[in-house]
Amino acid sequence: MTTGITTGIIGGGIAGLASAIALAKIGKDVEVFEKASAFEEVGAGLQIGPNAVSALKVLGAYDAIEQQAFAPEHILIRDGLTGKLLNRLHLGDSFEKMFKQPYRVIHRADLLNGLLETAKTFSNINLKTSKSLTSLEINKNSNECTFSDDTTTNHEILVGADGFRSIVRRHIINDGPPVYAGHSLFRSLIPIENVKNIQNILDVNLWLYPRGHVVHYPVSNGTKINIVAAVEQNWEKRGWSLPTDSTQVLEHFKKAHDSLMAIISQPHEWLKWAAAGHPHASTWHRNNAVLIGDAVHPTLPYMAQGAAMAIEDAVCLGSHLNNNREIKDYAQVRQTRTQKIVDTSTRLGKIYHMTNPSRIARNLVIQNTSSISQFKRMSWLYSWRAPEL
Template sequence: MLHALVAGGGIGGLATALALANGGHRVTVLERQDVFTEVGAGVQIAPNGFHALDLLGVGAAVRERAVHVDELRLLDALTGSPLVAMPVGERYRERFGGPYAVVHRRDLHNPLLAACRESGDVELVPGAPVQRFTQDADGVGVTTADGRTFTGDLLVGADGIRSTVRAQLLDDGPLRPCGHTIYRTLVPMERVPPRLRRNAVTLWAGPGWHVVHYPVAGGEQLNLAAVLDDGATEAVAGRPTGRDTVLARFPELDPAPAELLRLGEDWREWVLCDRDPVDDWSRGRVTLMGDAAHPMLQYAAQGACQALEDAVVLGDLLEHAPAGDVTNRLEKYVEARRERAGRVQLLAREMGDMLYHPAGEEALARDAMLSPLTEDDLHDKVSWLHSTPVGHGA
């Protein structure tokens, strides 16, 4: 049995802890916040994510609160004209072995947290922000901001896009703001006019901006986000923003999404950031996962799914691993994950530029490219992304 330290008690950190505990290891999760909770709003989960959740033993619990959408829709935000819709119903589920669904982040986080609490091999330590680590041939030591120390056989940095573990491990500088500001809110579904309710992920694409919305929390709320390509360079995270400010930044919207924006009240803003893919995110007995390893923009809707894949692969590779083989197993984990995760990072950037935000001739080219695509064509295009990777969970 190994003793693993996990920095971060979000979705990725808890999934990692559960995967390692299921493999027979002892895990200590060090969470910077005073409580284990998840902030934010909606998360999209494709079949590859559900496959990972099933392997972790929490798939059924997540499905209970998930909204299984019928389609992914892309519309012109200026005219309201539909551009393309990809059905994700029965044929999609048969092909990919699972649903496409949307959840509130807490409805993904809570089942993972409950499973960790029920496990006899996971210790959850709140109020323990990891400040630095040391390692040698025999193990890893972690010091928290309040001076406590923890030791183990390995450390997994699951501490998100602003990872303290990554900063020490890779020393590769600050995040890359992509120049896009996103405004997010949740709207009680009872306030949404019935004609604007739809069991779908709906995205309205405009020149240099877009609006996306879908039901979450078992259909009780509408997750609503508006993104503007405004050249923002400050890495803002979760700053409260006034409703009038949001409305003023999207004056050209079609009446339907404009009406939805007017329903939003408790808005917060972020500046979207990512990093270039890297070839290696392990050093000795310390590795990274999820946003700490391969932070990506939201446009491929795969951030959570890729973190869940990381957790399962890491758990598989460390199962029955002796303490002396940890470094080798972590190297194999990076080898198994870097090509796929890096490809998704680059895809997310491309989708934002080519699908969501083009203007003028580029928008016309996008429309011409999308219009002839059939349901099978659309499923073929996402097959590599939404399918379970070869060897995943084997």
């Protein structure tokens, strides 16, 4: 059965739901196709910087999300071998004054739920689950999608928001499967009760370590701690994620200072993800089919900006089309910024994972950089403002 002409969005993750809201706000009829049987996210956290907050406010989704978000007071950067505090960046009033929006940390499911609740308030958004795109025919004025249940749909505009293993990307760019970046990401969530005596547990904590690093911060309104341990290693398994016990994390960080060990020895179960990417895409569209989010610019998560970029993409796409601009020109609006974020994330990974003697020099530089100058350096990222819709 083929349904009528609307805007079709493949993928109901952060990029898909954010773009559904943005396009509905400018008056488009939107259908979202999500392959899972429900709109949901696996348990993990996200940092939401001022740029992402600005985009969420334009979408009208921030109020729903903020209730579950947590407001950390600092980002603490420490050496994971010695435990030494290298820098304390203040996220309070001075930060908000500088960037006009707050910094929040949140469970991914809470962000997705906030977007979902907002999307449901639009009568021109039709949300469909258990719809896995299997093939796509992109023509000049139509995009014919075929799903695994043998249904087809036809859309004037098609948005590929189907993540880093995007099928839509294959039909637009066809640059092969994502390539493993050499980093595994171990993610776990633990109840705050297990670690509430640990100093600074309510801050964003970044621990630098040879060939790896650890980030942890509270989510779910401060009731849980999200931990991510990045480890440089080979990816030995098929597939892109797998549940695992604590053996590999404890082995890699075996020389960690006691205060770091106190955190990473907590979880018994981790979800291990392969960090994978693509080279920068020179084209983001074919006719009226366009890519957004991880489908077009997957990134190492070290700038904490993958979801933020997806939300920015969505608002910018809405604004672009609202100003009667063509899909073919959309990439120009986003490419320079997203490439800079992806490249900076890769560079940060190298810095976070330095071994001696570079590690010692790095620590000195971090120690001697004030909060203000550190944030001034991030102004290109955090001062971004979403266009109104």
